[in-house]
Amino acid sequence: MWKYEKKLQFPVNIKKKNIQMAKYIITQNGGPNGELAATLRYLNQRYTMPDDKGKAVLSDIATEEMAHMEIISAMVYQLLDGATPEELKAAGLGSQYTEHGYGIYPQDSNGVPFTAAYFAVTSDPLADIAEDMAAEQKARAVYENLMNLTDDEDILAPLSFLRQREVIHYERFKELYEYYAKMLLGDKSYLI
């Protein structure tokens, strides 16, 4: 089970409306490399990890990814604060407004809705954790792309925090991968 804490992991306090950035940033909620895909990937992979270290790492990182989805949603919510339907239309979000109003919907920056097809569960720990390592690197790359699209420090601060979390999660998964490679392959672990 989970217990909600009524706070963000990192503060979001965006003073300037920015409809374009809202349109881009939503992909880290429901896009292929976003936080929703991350949390569901790890939550669903954890059951078949071969030992307690893997179960713990996947449970704890999955939980953190939920908090990241909340940060992304808070950013989008605040970036749209005060935007009129006319302004949304001018920024290319007329269709978005038609379907969702000012609501937060898990989708990528083109409006493509979230799908579980964004991640895999094989029950092979090496295959699953190798995917997790790649997922963290892809998410890091997307955060860098987003950071290149703005100079607003209120937006850059949480994006920079979230990007750095991908760096750390990658290191943890890499450590886990090497540990399982040694455990499962022994002398042959140099192969992977």
Place this chain on the structure above:
Amino acid sequence: MNTNMNDILKLVSPKEALNRGNLFENYFWPYKYVANLKPSNEREDLMQKIQQFGFAAHELNLYLDLHPDDKQAVGLYNQYSETANKYLNEYEQKYGCIELDSNEKYPWMWINSPWPWEKL
């Protein structure tokens, strides 16, 4: 291999860790911008202290998942968690509920704004 936190890891302060998104100096890989959070009032200051120490404890939690025998890291985890709880209790007394526990007051404060996505 039983590596101790001290042998391989240099830690930054909880405050710097939150700004960076990373407690571990040797894993830090910055890009373009690093936050420099400055609270604009007492409420924000207290919230950021909860976030700083909670985050530092969480970083040690992830590390300890892979290094459960690192006694020093367990001690530091407990220390940061305790400090985060101290600030959390202070915040809740002054400004309202963050976590439900067994000591809730009447009337029910949990529903009160601001919710985390709302500006103060």
